[in-house]
Amino acid sequence: MNDAVVSPPPPGTEGGPRVLLEVFGCQMNKLDGELVAGALRKGGYDFTDADEQADVVLMVTCSIRDQAEHRVHSHLGELAKLKASRPDMVLGVLGCMASREGGDLLKRWPALDFVAGTRDFPSVSRLVDEVRADRTRIVAVDGDPRVSETRDLAVRPHKARAFITVARGCDKPCTYCVVPRTRGEEVSRSKRDILEEARALVDDGVREITLLGQTVNAWGRHEGSSLGELLYALQDLSGLDRVRFTTSHPEEMDEPLIDAMADCPKAGMFLHLPPQSGSSRMLRRMARGYTAERYREIVQQLRARIPGVELAGDIIVGFPGETDEDFELTAQLMRDVRFSQAFLFRYSPRPGTPAWGRLEDDVPDALKRERLATLMALQSSIQEARHTAMHGTRHQVLVEGRSRRDERRLFGRNLASDRIVFEGDPSLVDELVELEIVDSTPLTLVGRQLAAAASGSASRAASATSTSSAD
Numbered sequence: 139m140n141d142a143v144v145s146p147p148p149p150g151t152e153g154g155p156r157v158l159l160e161v162f163g164c165q166m167n168k169l170d171g172e173l174v175a176g177a178l179r180k181g182g183y184d185f186t187d188a189d190e191q192a193d194v195v196l197m198v199t200c201s202i203r204d205q206a207e208h209r210v211h212s213h214l215g216e217l218a219k220l221k222a223s224r225p226d227m228v229l230g231v232l233g234c235m236a237s238r239e240g241g242d243l244l245k246r247w248p249a250l251d252f253v254a255g256t257r258d259f260p261s262v263s264r265l266v267d268e269v270r271a272d273r274t275r276i277v278a279v280d281g282d283p284r285v286s287e288t289r290d291l292a293v294r295p296h297k298a299r300a301f302i303t304v305a306r307g308c309d310k311p312c313t314y315c316v317v318p319r320t321r322g323e324e325v326s327r328s329k330r331d332i333l334e335e336a337r338a339l340v341d342d343g344v345r346e347i348t349l350l351g352q353t354v355n356a357w358g359r360h361e362g363s364s365l366g367e368l369l370y371a372l373q374d375l376s377g378l379d380r381v382r383f384t385t386s387h388p389e390e391m392d393e394p395l396i397d398a399m400a401d402c403p404k405a406g407m408f409l410h411l412p413p414q415s416g417s418s419r420m421l422r423r424m425a426r427g428y429t430a431e432r433y434r435e436i437v438q439q440l441r442a443r444i445p446g447v448e449l450a451g452d453i454i455v456g457f458p459g460e461t462d463e464d465f466e467l468t469a470q471l472m473r474d475v476r477f478s479q480a481f482l483f484r485y486s487p488r489p490g491t492p493a494w495g496r497l498e499d500d501v502p503d504a505l506k507r508e509r510l511a512t513l514m515a516l517q518s519s520i521q522e523a524r525h526t527a528m529h530g531t532r533h534q535v536l537v538e539g540r541s542r543r544d545e546r547r548l549f550g551r552n553l554a555s556d557r558i559v560f561e562g563d564p565s566l567v568d569e570l571v572e573l574e575i576v577d578s579t580p581l582t583l584v585g586r587q588l589a590a591a592a593s594g595s596a597s598r599a600a601s602a603t604s605t606s607s608a609d
């Protein structure tokens with residue numbers, strides 16, 4: 139979970155009211171931020187990245203964890219003070235918090251003018267107009283589940299990379315999760331819409347597309363389709379080098395999808411497949427719909443069909459009722475699967491989830507912290523060994539930008555989603571380059587540039603690790 143500010147999108151309507159658009163949370167929120175920016179641009183608004191210059195401040199919010207909501211509330215406190223000296227300023231909360239809390243947010247924050255839920259993005263420009271015209275306060279949380287995904291190509295933040303939402307909402311009953319409440323039922327977009335959007339993006343310079351959905355691998359299941367179909371279609375899209383998709387649900391992994399991953403080198407080297415726990419007892423309490431044994435079976439199938447495929451996993455520690463034995467099963471799963479990346483969380487009860495009020499939060503916080511620290515140390519040792527074993531191997535990366543820690547360095551990702559930093563000319567951003575791994579820490583891989591790679595050359599051979607030495 140990152141925080142980001144769409145800061146600012148390219149100029150909108152010169153002289154139009156200036157909007158500061160802030161995006162909290164996941165990749166889907168970032169894409170929603172782009173859709174909102176496009177709608178505002180069309181509606182005659184301009185953008186700024188400074189509170190004090192903004193006529194309108196909008197936040198696209200996240201509800202998944204307590205901490206994410208705290209951050210928004212504390213920011214609202216600062217904005218309320220600013221608004222006291224500038225009463226014409228418009229404040230709006232969009233997205234998951236708006237869907238979850240609705241009118242309660244307006245009661246809690248008298249300075250807030252409107253809330254708009256996850257299915258009300260297309261109306262944002264009109265809602266801001268109404269607030270500005272009538273100084274009215276608005277709750278809009280009942281939008282159409284088939285949110286229009288019409289995007290404005292000019293507000294894309296990256297030239298060579300783009301997200302496409304392929305499905306919204308979620309029908310799963312996971313007891314710890316608020317998403318089905320904030321984003322509603324699962325709705326897939328049509329294959330035709332998605333491919334048209336992908337074609338337009340590639341024609342506009344995009345080389346890597348990430349397909350987004352809460353359970354992305356459930357795409358099309360109500361219509362008798364499978365995500366594999368999309369992977370095959372995108373594999374054939376000329377000009378496109380890479381396809382990512384996230385986040386997958388173990389219950390939705392099936393042979394056709396694994397076949398498609400095996401057959402589509404643009405797409406198949408990385409899978410974000412959260413197990414959440416290594417204990418089948420805990421998975422039952424979480425209502426995940428699979429057992430730890432089934433999870434292990436999927437991993438085996440993937441690794442047998444796709445040599446070198448890397449897996450990322452999310453894990454929750456301290457879920458209600460988690461014993462030492464359950465926890466040890468999770469640690470063992472991590473030792474066995476050896477995730478290339480792991481996102482580790484302490485359980486915290488969230489209002490609006492099925493577990494709220496039903497499952498007692500009975501693992502003491504100190505024990506949750508201890509378990510989390512144990513898994514973090516374990517993952518760090520797994521990554522350290524993996525990274526060390528990669529020294530001398532070659533990788534084709536798509537360069538994403540400058541390293542935040544060291545301005546002289548650039549960073550990019552290979553097909554297996556490893557982030558690799560290297561010293562290089564900033565003109566390489568958005569290009570494919572070939573690197574050799576020369577150093578590493580548990581968190582970072584350091585590469586040395588070999589040569590610029592040719593476009594359209596995404597292949598397992600180009601991405602696969604090899605021990606052949608450099609030039």
Ligand code: SF4
Nearest residue numbers: 308310312315317352
């Ligand atoms: S699959 Fe479970 S964890 Fe993922 S969004 Fe749906 S309810 Fe939440």
